[in-house]
Amino acid sequence: MMQIKPILSALRRHKAGTVLIALQIALTLAIVCNALYIIHERLAHIAEPTGVDEPNLFAMANLWGEQYTKQQAAAKIEQDLITLRQLPSVADATPTNGYPLRGGGWDNFITMKPDQVDKTTDAAVYAGDEHFLRTFGLKLIAGRDFNADEVRDMGLREAVTPPVTIVSKTLADRLYPKGDALGKSFYSMSSTPITIIGIVDTLHRQDVSTWSAPYKGQSLIWPLRLAQPMGVFYVVRAKPGQLADAMREAPKALYAENRMRMFPAKDGLVDYRQIRQEAFERDRGMAILMGVICVVLLAITAAGIIGLTSFWVGQRRRQIGVRRALGATHRDILHYFLTENLLISVGGVAIGTVLAFALNLWLKQNFALESLPLIYVLSGMVILILLGQGAVFAPALRASRVPPIEATRPA
Amino acid sequence: MFAYYLQLGLRSLRRNPMLTTLMVMAIGFGVAASMITYSVFRAVSDDPIPNKSSQLFVPQVDGWGPQQNDNGEIPGALNYVDAMALMRAHKASRQTLIYPVMLSALGRDADSVPTSASGYAVTGDFFPMFEVPFLYGSGWNADEDDHRAADVVLTQEFNQRMFGGANSVGKEIQFGGNTYRIVGITKHWNPAPRFYAVWGEDGFSEAPDFYVLLNRMLDLHIDSSGRNSCRGNLTFTGWDQWLQSNCIWLMPWVELDTSSEVAQYRQFLTSYATDQQHAGRFGWPANVRLLDVMAFLTQQNVVPPESRISLIVALCFFVICLVNTIGLLLAKFMRRAGEIGVRRALGATRREIYTQYLLEAASVGIAGGLLGLLLTAVGMSAVTLLFDAEIAQLAHMDLSLIALTLLLAILATVAAAFYPAWRAAQVQPAWQLKSN
Numbered sequence: 023m024m025q026i027k028p029i030l031s032a033l034r035r036h037k038a039g040t041v042l043i044a045l046q047i048a049l050t051l052a053i054v055c056n057a058l059y060i061i062h063e064r065l066a067h068i069a070e071p072t073g074v075d076e077p078n079l080f081a082m083a084n085l086w087g088e089q090y091t092k093q094q095a096a097a098k099i100e101q102d103l104i105t106l107r108q109l110p111s112v113a114d115a116t117p118t119n120g121y122p123l124r125g126g127g128w129d130n131f132i133t134m135k136p137d138q139v140d141k142t143t144d145a146a147v148y149a150g151d152e153h154f155l156r157t158f159g160l161k162l163i164a165g166r167d168f169n170a171d172e173v174r175d176m177g178l179r180e181a182v183t184p185p186v187t188i189v190s191k192t193l194a195d196r197l198y199p200k201g202d203a204l205g206k207s208f209y210s211m212s213s214t215p216i217t218i219i220g221i222v223d224t225l226h227r228q229d230v231s232t233w234s235a236p237y238k239g240q241s242l243i244w245p246l247r248l249a250q251p252m253g254v255f256y257v258v259r260a261k262p263g264q265l266a267d268a269m270r271e272a273p274k275a276l277y278a279e280n281r282m283r284m285f286p287a288k289d290g291l292v293d294y295r296q297i298r299q300e301a302f303e304r305d306r307g308m309a310i311l312m313g314v315i316c317v318v319l320l321a322i323t324a325a326g327i328i329g330l331t332s333f334w335v336g337q338r339r340r341q342i343g344v345r346r347a348l349g350a351t352h353r354d355i356l357h358y359f360l361t362e363n364l365l366i367s368v369g370g371v372a373i374g375t376v377l378a379f380a381l382n383l384w385l386k387q388n389f390a391l392e393s394l395p396l397i398y399v400l401s402g403m404v405i406l407i408l409l410g411q412g413a414v415f416a417p418a419l420r421a422s423r424v425p426p427i428e429a430t431r432p433a
Numbered sequence: 434m435f436a437y438y439l440q441l442g443l444r445s446l447r448r449n450p451m452l453t454t455l456m457v458m459a460i461g462f463g464v465a466a467s468m469i470t471y472s473v474f475r476a477v478s479d480d481p482i483p484n485k486s487s488q489l490f491v492p493q494v495d496g497w498g499p500q501q502n503d504n505g506e507i508p509g510a511l512n513y514v515d516a517m518a519l520m521r522a523h524k525a526s527r528q529t530l531i532y533p534v535m536l537s538a539l540g541r542d543a544d545s546v547p548t549s550a551s552g553y554a555v556t557g558d559f560f561p562m563f564e565v566p567f568l569y570g571s572g573w574n575a576d577e578d579d580h581r582a583a584d585v586v587l588t589q590e591f592n593q594r595m596f597g598g599a600n601s602v603g604k605e606i607q608f609g610g611n612t613y614r615i616v617g618i619t620k621h622w623n624p625a626p627r628f629y630a631v632w633g634e635d636g637f638s639e640a641p642d643f644y645v646l647l648n649r650m651l652d653l654h655i656d657s658s659g660r661n662s663c664r665g666n667l668t669f670t671g672w673d674q675w676l677q678s679n680c681i682w683l684m685p686w687v688e689l690d691t692s693s694e695v696a697q698y699r700q701f702l703t704s705y706a707t708d709q710q711h712a713g714r715f716g717w718p719a720n721v722r723l724l725d726v727m728a729f730l731t732q733q734n735v736v737p738p739e740s741r742i743s744l745i746v747a748l749c750f751f752v753i754c755l756v757n758t759i760g761l762l763l764a765k766f767m768r769r770a771g772e773i774g775v776r777r778a779l780g781a782t783r784r785e786i787y788t789q790y791l792l793e794a795a796s797v798g799i800a801g802g803l804l805g806l807l808l809t810a811v812g813m814s815a816v817t818l819l820f821d822a823e824i825a826q827l828a829h830m831d832l833s834l835i836a837l838t839l840l841l842a843i844l845a846t847v848a849a850a851f852y853p854a855w856r857a858a859q860v861q862p863a864w865q866l867k868s869n
């Protein structure tokens with residue numbers, strides 16, 4: 023084991039350099055482990071399952087070209103669905119108010135009692151008919167699907183509260199933690215109870231932003247068809263391998279049937295690859311930016327350590343020569359510099375840990391970030407100590423090659 | 434002397450290419466990261482209407498009460514009843530009410546397929562209030578608001594799409610199956626953030642297609658295509674009942690030119706809310722707010738958190754690069770202690786040594802700044818990878834950003850050199866000469 027005392031007294035003569043390296047390691051640790059954690063959070067968000075059959079689905083934002091009444095809109099939708107379902111490449115189609123990851127969307131407060139003021143929780147609301155589950159490919163794990171006669175039309179600004187609903191498992195467990203939600207009821211901005219007739223495994227919300235994070239995966243489906251003047255979304259499930267065909271044929275068939283409609287240029291016709299792309303644009307951007315910053319930061323810190331240590335080695339050639347002349351081996355000199363760096367790194371890492379948690383606390387207060395798990399700080403520590411040792415290795419090796427004859431030369 | 438020192442500096446930089454490269458790269462990367470994120474941050478946090486932002490206000494009235502509003506925060510928009518009451522009272526020199534609509538537009542060709550057009554239902558004051566620039570024609574006046582005229586103002590972009598850019602004022606256009614008279618064509622105008630409609634929108638979308646008369650839209654029951662937020666049990670069964678509900682969806686704006694007008698309007702809002710309490714409509718004491726443009730944008734959290742976090746992380750990154758530079762400069766300068774000793778012995782003052790080394794650092798700063806500029810330019814083209822397309826396109830390199838990049842690089846490097854240069858100036862000539 024190397025003697026630490028002489029190293030410490032040598033460092034005392036290089037206070038500024040020592041402090042600078044330690045500070046750089048500390049700051050790097052603070053940034054890197056927070057950045058890594060942000061990357062992890064964002065990637066986890068991106069990886070959230072939607073519960074739907076993404077590879078075979080696409081959505082059409084069908085806006086009406088004329089102001090339809092409720093009855094007219096309902097009849098048009100009926101006709102459109104027949105057209106869509108008849109297409110050879112289409113497995114099924116459903117009219118709805120949105121789809122998972124669309125962003126924004128309809129959400130309702132949920133309460134357990136009709137007169138309850140504070141909400142129990144919040145759920146994303148999907149309006150779907152008896153084809154909704156089949157089209158989306160949702161997995162019904164308890165209860166039953168809607169019957170065709172349960173589905174009602176919902177006109178302009180009609181607050182309809184259907185008596186039955188199918189909920190996601192996450193919502194069912196949130197409302198009835200014992201797992202006995204089926205057949206039970208709740209309230210949602212209305213004085214009439216809603217009975218849970220079915221539970222689906224996973225159904226992501228429409229929204230992907232931070233505000234809805236506490237209600238992640240809490241969705242409910244109401245047997246409703248939006249017969250509104252503005253329009254409706256059609257979600258279409260293509261037969262396996264025929265997505266491109268279906269996406270080409272569907273708008274064409276609908277236009278042929280009734281040309282007074284529009285599919286907006288932006289998001290008018292999208293498959294799930296594009297939906298995911300848009301929903302997680304910001305998350306992916308953050309992850310990339312943080313990744314780039316981490317890599318460059320570590321490279322710069324390593325370069326800084328190499329630079330300063332090389333300088334120290336150059337400055338101490340004579341002293342190294344003396345030690346070599348007095349019997350120190352190559353290995354002793356190598357160890358000296360490695361140990362010196364280890365001491366500085368440990369100091370830096372210790373300060374860095376405090377800084378990392380301070381930065382995390384600040385991010386938490388301002389940006390709704392979660393607490394930094396210890397594992398990130400620990401791995402950050404290991405990374406930085408290894409980085410320091412790796413960076414110092416080349417100059418240290420050079421130092422160990424200083425010949426004893428240097429002792430006799432003037433510095 | 435200055436030129437000579439700079440020359441010395443450059444020569445010394447060449448003598449030690451590895452250390453120099455390291456420093457230049459550290460400064461370059463640090464500055465570039467800060468500048469790229471800053472350019473985005475600047476774009477999203479800018480004042481969208483700088484010469485009027487302190488005269489335009491959003492009146493807010495809490496129609497939900499302490500039990501149902503968002504933790505005491507006043508809702509960001511108004512319900513129909515309160516919005517109409519404020520408009521009728523007309524206590525401001527100019528006032529408008531806004532909601533987003535989406536309509537099908539049909540050109541002259543009867544066989545054409547309709548295209549979707551998005552716009553805003555507004556009142557006539559909208560145009561002079563927000564200083565909307567016109568290419569042809571103008572907006573409409575309060576009379577036409579009252580007469581519920583079928584007037585529409587198209588944007589330059591939409592006029593290009595529908596009429597090939599010709600002066601189409603006086604022509605007719607079909608929206609949602611109804612005919613409208615085009616009274617004006619605006620020049621390109623899309624403030625970022627789109628402060629006037631930021632509630633329920635992200636504020637950075639493409640320019641709208643048209644502005645249409647609000648009263649007309651209400652008469653035709655044209656639904657809002659934007660956000661609608663309600664509380665409590667929903668009992669409305671159609672348009673008219675919905676208008677009377679507590680659902681908020683209308684964006685009010687007033688123009689108040691003096692501070693006394695502001696004070697008076699605030700008072701009016703309070704008395705309005707108090708009256709509502711006395712009338713039994715509100716079961717809570719007056720809770721009102723009058724926010725100017727920047728305060729409203731802050732309240733609505735327009736700056737995406739990603740933009741803030743990345744700027745902060747980039748700045749921290751720059752600080753680390755500077756700490757790195759301090760260390761490298763120290764190493765570089767102290768390596769030349771012998772040289773400094775000779776110069777000192779030959780009569781150079783400490784001050785001269787200090788100046789020389791600061792200048793040497795400045796030349797590193799210049800090189801770092803140039804590299805930073807290059808990296809910023811490269812990074813700008815990759816900004817679309819990091820932020821939403823709408824936001825990324827707002828970030829751009831202009832003269833002020835270039836100047837800021839260079840200035841930041843040079844100043845930061847010189848600041849980083851203070852301590853190393855001071856150490857260099859402290860070198861004792863006698864010591865160095867003796868050991869040599």
